[in-house]
Amino acid sequence: MAQPAAPARTVILTVDDDPGVSRAVARDLRRRYGESHRVVRAEDGETALDALRELKLRGDQVAVILADYRMPRMNGIEFLERAMDIHPAARRVLLTAYADTNAAIDAINVIDLDHYLLKPWDPPEEKLYPVLDDLLAAWRASDHRPVPVTKVVGHRWSARSSEVREFLARNQVPYRWYSVDEPEGGRLLEAAGQDGRRLPLVVTPEGTPLVEPGDAELAGQVGLATTPTEEFYDLVVIGGGPAGLGAAVYGASEGLRTLLVERQATGGQAGQSSRIENYLGFPDGVSGAQLTGRARRQAARFGAEILTAREVAGLEVNGAARTVRFSDGSAVAAHSVILATGVSYRQLDAPGLAELTGCGVFYGSALTQAPSCANQDVYVVGGANSAGQAAMYLARNCRSVTLLVRGESLTASMSHYLIQQIEATPNISVRTRTVVEAAHGSDRLDKLSLRHVDSGEDELVDAQWLFVFIGAAPLTGWLDGTVLRDPHGFILAGPDMTSDGSPPPGWEPVRPPYHLETSVPGVFVAGDARAASAKRVASAVGEGAMAVMLVHRYLEQS
Structure with a gap:
């Protein structure tokens, strides 16, 4: 099949089992429509259907399909009938010889054929182009514009379908949702070769079908970074809520090689808020998604590296390095770490x-x-x-x-x-x-x-x-035995680690812990995961910025 053209060009597809005729048809079409349309040709029905499925997955629009009637294994009417299931809006043309005109006329009623053309059509300026011009004008009038977004097909009442939609929405990935019961949802399933038993189906803008994808696979396929580019950083921030984003902005803007790791989507609980009206500087309020989306772009503009869909499973002290281990066994190290893991909503404990x-x-x-x-x-x-x-x-x-x-x-x-x-x-x-x-x-x-x-x-x-x-439960279980936490799992820091404000047991530096520093030197905490935090967006952002200031102090004295 021909190489993909610009997304703005719609497709004219022609299929004919005679290679010479196939090339001649494509040549005539390209001569007239090649600048404004992409011409795709095939020499049998199955190959043409494969091409139509690929175009469907990529979101390309097919304006006109021309099919020869006398093809072995699958004649033109049979092909067009199946093509209708994939691209129902495409105009359909049957190429026939004089002896096949009755079949072509019958096809007008059977498959809603738009036109039939007698071969040969020389000269095309009189017998081919006027017909195609009218069909293309009719197609354009129906306003079939391409949708270059991720597509999700699933059951409305499916937990995983809901999770996928939530993941894409919170990561600000544009997508379009199709129920498996909708005609377009069925067409996407058919194009991907699926029967609907394994859902959700996610189709990327490039046309790659993902069947029941996990978050990591989904993130990688829709353009979110999932793998660090370096092995060592000045600062690793764990958690992408307001505290983590604040730390990433201030860390990167002040020249620290900064990596932010988020297990699901940046924004945390604040990112799910429909309206925040008491945040400084927004008198008319701002949605959590808008606020945290801007913060993410700001951190990236300053050079912070942001990983999504990466689960952190452990934290180790290796000399002067602080090693962060991921759930897949890989790791990344840094001079310092800020724990901004936030909290999650507690599960309601009731039957059903x-x-x-x-x-x-x-x-x-x-x-x-x-x-x-x-x-x-x-x-x-x-x-x-x-x-x-x-x-x-x-x-x-x-x-x-x-x-x-x-x-x-x-x-x-x-x-x-x-x-x-x-x-x-x-x-x-x-x-x-x-x-x-x-x-x-x-x-x-x-x-x-x-x-x-x-x-x-x-x-x-x-x-x-x-x-x-x-309520809120801290996401700190993976830190058990590494840093001090209170009975509820919230991380203790600074003078709060002991009743008299003295350094915790095993503390090695001659200085006392900094205000947001945990029981592990060089590891700081900010935001809702900290014991006795204010649980407000503004305070979380402030703590993220303050933690970076303390990181600088730590690095200067190390």
């Missing part, structure tokens, strides 16, 4: 929830799923800012939003401005002292059992959407 996660039950993915639950009733569990922000965002398009809060009121953990907004939003209701007792449904959430904490009264409600924002 684990089985339905991703199938109506979601943890912190209101932004991604919001379009799917428009004009429906949704439930949000949680009483802190993240839950309030999600409720406000969902209320824009949902019929009703019910906020389920275990506590007496929202005032204990939610900002005053959010409480006021919720009270002023008519389709948001708040049910305090209420918990989820169980979730019900076979392949998707169908009902919720709610219980009032004080009265013990149970209630069964219809529910297809549940978003959970409860």
Whole structure:
């Protein structure tokens, strides 16, 4: 098949089993349309179908298909019928001899044939080009523009399909979602040679099909860096939330060879927030994705290297080096490390929830799923800012939003401005002292059992959407035995490591630990993973910047 041309050029495909005729057809087409269209030729139906599948996966648009009627194994009508399943918008032309005109006329009704041409058509200026001009004009009028984005085909109520969409959205990778039940979803599956039993299917803009991809494979195929370019850095930042991004910006801008490692997507919990309205400098508010997306671009502009979909499994001290080990066994070393691993939403412990996660039950993915639950009733569990922000965002398009809060009121953990907004939003209701007792449904959430904490009264409600924002668990289990942590897993630093503020046991430097330094010299902590942190975006960013200042101090004295 011919080499790919510029994405703006649509395709005219011709198939004829006679090599001489095939070349002649392609020559005539290129002479007239070669500058504006890519001409692809094939000499049998199966080869032409393979070409159409490849074009489909790459997102190329096929404007016209010309097929010879008398081809062995698969005649032109049979070929065009199968081609319709792959590129239904392409105009279809059958090339026939005088003896085949009746078959061609019948094909107009059978496969909605657009035109048939009698061979030979010399001169093409009279018998070929006017027909093609009309067909191309009709195709352009239907506005079939190419979509150079990643495509995802899956089940709407599939946990892994939901995870893939969340991964792409949070990493700011443009994608288009197709349900397996949609015609276009079926066409993409057929083009990739899949029958729908293994999903999701991800098709990259280059046309590479990925079947049930893991995050690392997906990241590598959509252009996200997953492998460090060097073996040793001045600073490795673990975690891509506000604290990690702040550290990466300040570290790289001040000349440190900086590597940021993120296990899923930059932004952390803040990146999932629909609206942050109390962050300095944004009087009209800013979404978490916008704020952290800008921070990521800023860090990259200063020269920070950013790895995505890399799980850190261990931290070792090797002399003056601090070695970070990944879950696949590889490692990278640095003079210093900043732990900005953040926290994750705690899982709601109730029967049925684990089985339905991703199938109506979601943890912190209101932004991604919001379009799917428009004009429906949704439930949000949680009483802190993240839950309030999600409720406000969902209320824009949902019929009703019910906020389920275990506590007496929202005032204990939610900002005053959010409480006021919720009270002023008519389709948001708040049910305090209420918990989820169980979730019900076979392949998707169908009902919720709610219980009032004080009265013990149970209630069964219809529910297809549940978003959970409860508490925070630090992502520090992999540091067990390496740095000091409190009983809840949060990392201790500076004077907080001991009751009297003295250096921790085994501390070797003659100086005391710096304020954000952990029990391992040269290893610092910033953001929500630190014990007694403020759990606010602004404080996390500030701690990231402060940790870099302390890294400089550490490097100067080492």
